[in-house]
Amino acid sequence: MxxxxxxxxxxxxxxxxxxxxxxxxxxxxxxxxxxxxxxxxxxxxxxxxxxxxxxxxxxGTVVKWRSSGAAFNQSGFIQWMNESVPIIITGLAISMVFSAKQFNIGAEGQMFLGAAVATAVGIYFPGIPFISTVVVIVVAMLAGAGFAVIPGFLKAKLKASELVTSLMLNYVAFFMGLFIIKTFLRDTEAGSLVSLPFQEGSMLPLLNERYKWHIGIFIAIGITIFVWFLMKKTTWGYKVRMIGDNQDFAEYSGINSSKMIFQVQVASGAVAGSAGIIELLGYHGRFLWLYSPGYGWDGIIIATLARNNPIFVPVAAFFLSYIRVGAKIMGRYTDIAPxxxxxxxxxxxxxxxxxxxxxxxxxxxxxxxxxxxxxxxxxxxxxxxx
Amino acid sequence: MNDALRGIFSWDFIAAGIRVTTPILLAALGALVAESAGTPNIALEGIMLMSAFTGVVVSGFTQSLFLAIIAGIAVGIAMASALAYFALKLKTDIILAAIALNIFASGGTIFFLSMLTGDKGSSASVNSLIIPNIDIPIIENIPVLGDIVSGHHAITYVAIILIFVVQYFLYKTPLGLRIRAVGENPHAADSVGISVIKTKFIALLISGFLASLGGLFLSMGYVSWFARDMTAGRGWIALAAQALGGLNAFGVAAGAFLFGFTEAASYSLQFFNIPYELTQSLPFAITIIVLGFYAWRKLKTTKK
Structure with a gap:
């Protein structure tokens, strides 16, 4: 080494x-x-x-401490797996733009809006197993990508700082998402502001019924492999990384850097768009976020720890969610706040x-x-x- | 409906708008000083939160308003110096360092609140003090003017004065000039003997000071307690206000007032069936359009 x-x-x-x-x-x-x-x-x-x-x-995440001795903590383990899913995906999305030295931190908004838009499909699209799940996720990705067009365009064409514009767009996405849920998809019979439940058939299959372990973790690993291949094994990914290493050099060697920057922002938006809906499809069964859950920000931490290398993103995400679940368990048994x-x-x-x-x-x-x-x-x- | 109309067009509405604007304005001035030195301070959110928390806790335990204000400002400046130290000395990416500090503030305040009071949601059990309102003699008795100008929180008046102070500081004092020089072109500034790192450090500390006042206003004036994540994005809104106003304190103040008044209006506009989500997102959308326009204009002039 x-x-x-x-x-x-x-x-x-x-x-x-x-x-x-x-x-x-x-x-x-x-x-x-x-x-x-x-x-x-x-x-x-x-x-x-x-x-x-x-x-x-x-x-505590994996061990249950009893007076008789230690045992495997199944619920902790499943919580760990489930909580890793959205942050692996936002971590990948952020690592893509960071590889091109772009500071697009709009993943939070893309994730939120993607989930809100796809919720409509999850509710009204006939629940055909597998097919409707795929349709819902694809719609979320399209919404995320569509929303990433704005900062991508502003940066690539007008050279406006993507940092500020993507930040602002997070708010626009948040309010728009809430507006969609509140006005069109609200379950009026529920006590709090939540959407109507998804069609049964759109939901992700469960590996464990009791603790609701859904297959999202395998989707996240699949996306990881795809993003790794895209970034490390294709010419497209090579060009993106070259822009990140040295934009002037990339320009001199004939790469149209504004076009590439635009493309990578939109691709990243598509990935980010799927992060939230997968959790909703797997675990909650409806849209229930009143606050932005912060997965986009977690993605920044994870991409940083993984040094923007897609293959290390799941490692960093597993680490982060491991200590988070551990902290929650600590908070349950002791007076220490998680x-x-x-x-x-x-x-x-x-x-x-x-x-x-x-x-x-x-x-x-x-x-x-x-x-x-x-x-x-x-x-x-x-x-x-x- | 009539109530709502009265809500928007009354003089109370202007007073409410000023109140909502105060923390945004202070943080936006902080963003302005930092941005002028070419070091974006996106830790404003965390700085405000820490100061808001410290003010409540110190006033609750010491029952001294003076100590609470000093401690709140000191913590804000400490946060800013942590940002400056990591970004300028240890060469951490300033955006990532600021995000780390925001995470620290958001979770840390909840952690310390729960450790000190046993309550994670708010500091309701702490008997904390508030910074008083000020009635301006004579003016307070003039009908309309009195309602608008008098009776505001002490920090609100400080914030209004600070618009002029910051403008004067940036454009008329040697230190302000150095800050702008460093922000404009660090190499040129360095070549005439200005210490770039030191100047940026000072700019970040001033930025932290201004944001800490905004934080103190939130927990010791706007309301009289600390609640988790009570800044609720005002630090980010301040960045938007700064981006909108450019590198001019009056422009930045105008941006802050736009955001403050839209927020105040969005509650009243709900009565007209205008969803508050749409009015709330409007200033952000405007900011994006304006930023796009600035960038387009800049691009056009550089191409010529």
């Missing part, structure tokens, strides 16, 4: 380690009991409860993306490798000369 890649892995590992440590210290401090007992007793008590909290946090996970996420992103963090060490290891290969080279030359 090259020193550079090895270094990236070390750095992500160290960032996660530091984040977990900070989390532990916070849990420890919040576990210190009040009351009139000796200092060391307080410390000991805090230490014990912090350890217990962290045991749930780090293992939102502590946001603090860890923030630390991880900051350290993973800080280029100068540990950069001296990086330089040293690259130098070492370079000197070594130089030596090998000169040895070879000596051999040739002989």
């Amino acid at each position: 090259k020193a550079n890649n090895r270094f990236t892995i070390y750095r992500i590992g160290i960032a996660i380690g530091i984040a977990l440590l900070i989390g532990y210290i916070i849990v420890f401090i919040s576990s210190i009991p009040s009351g009139d007992i000796a200092f060391w007793d307080k410390m000991k008590e805090a230490f014990d409860s912090a350890n217990e909290a962290y045991r749930y946090f780090l293992t 939102e502590i996970v946001s603090i860890l996420q923030a630390v991880i992103i900051l350290l993973v993306t800080a280029e100068a963090f540990l950069s001296k060490w990086k330089q040293r290891s690259i130098n070492k490798e370079a000197t070594k290969s130089n030596k090998d080279l000169s040895l070879e030359r000596v051999g040739e000369a002989k």
Whole structure:
């Protein structure tokens, strides 16, 4: 492995380690009991409860702790799988645009609007198993792609900053999506603002009835393989990445960069568009979001952790949803609020993306490798000369 | 219907619009100072949230308004300096660093709220203070003018004054000039001896200060408690207002008022069967169109 890649892995590992440590210290401090007992007793008590909290946090997703011993936590595992699905997909969508060094953060809106538009199809399209599921997802993708045309066009044709326009469009998408649900698709018999239920046949097949494990995870893995192939094995993907590496160079070698930027934004919008509806089709059975669920933002975290490489996106998403489910389980058994996970996420992103963090060490290891290969080279030359 | 008409066309509506605009305006001025230095600050949302939270907690525990305001501002500036440190010294992408800080603020405030009060939704159980309203003598007694101009929250007046202060600061003071120079062309600024990193750092701190006032207004004036995610996107709206107004404090203020008044109007317009979702998304749509227009105009001039 090259020193550079090895270094990236070390750095992500160290960032996660530091984040977990900070989390532990916070849990420890919040576990210190009040009351009139000796200092060391307080410390000991805090230490014990912090350890217990962290045991749930780090293992609770897959392990059920009983007094009789540990057992497999089926519901935690299924929750982990299901929660990974939408964020794998938004992670892929974001990694596509990030590969071209575009800062389109519109995945949130594309996901939300895609889900809202496709909900109409899910309700009214006859429920033919498989076919109607595919139709619903395709409609969501078209809606996401259609909405991505706007920032794509503004950037490619007018060079308007996609950062601000895609941000604004998130709001437009959110309000439009809510408007569609509220005005046309609302279930008036339900107590809260939710859509009518989907046709039975449009729903995703379940692998486990009790905890509603749906096949979305396999769809997400399928999309991962597709995006990986598209980005890494086709000329199109190569051009996109070339623009990301050096746009001027790409232009000189005859790539029409505004056209490519437009295309990658729209393709990414299509992927993002499917993220929300898959969860609705698999788990909830209707549209029920009153707030934007934030999967687009999670996609940014995931694409960053995965260094925009599609193959690492599921790994990063599994990691993120693992600690999230773990935090929820910790919150159930202890007094520690699961939102502590946001603090860890923030630390991880900051350290993973800080280029100068540990950069001296990086330089040293690259130098070492370079000197070594130089030596090998000169040895070879000596051999040739002989 | 008549009530609704009265709702929109009354002088109270203008007062309400000013109230809704205040936090957006302060954050938008923060966005302006940061953008002038060429460092977009998209952590405004998180900064406001942290300051709103700190103000409530400190005032609840110390019962001192002064300490609460100082602490709220200090936390806002600390958030901004974390952003500046990561972006400028550790070379983190500034957008990603800001997103991380927003995540930190959103979850962190809920976490600390639940640890301190046992309640995750709001700080209702904390006996926190509010920053008072100010009645302007004499003017408050003039019929219409009094309703509009007098009786606002102290921070609202500060915000209005700050429009002029920020404009003067950016265009008439040496530091403001340096900030704009760095934003315009960092290499040129560097070549005449301006420390680019230091200047950007200062701009981000000022931006954090302005946003923290907006946060304090939310939890200690607009309402008298802290609620989870109570900024509700105002930090993003502020960015839109800045984008709309360009690099001019008066333009940015106009943008902020547009957003504030649309929000205030959207509640009343519901009575006319105009869905509030449509009125709410209108300013964003306008911003996108205006940005597209700016970009088109710029493109045309550079092509010539």
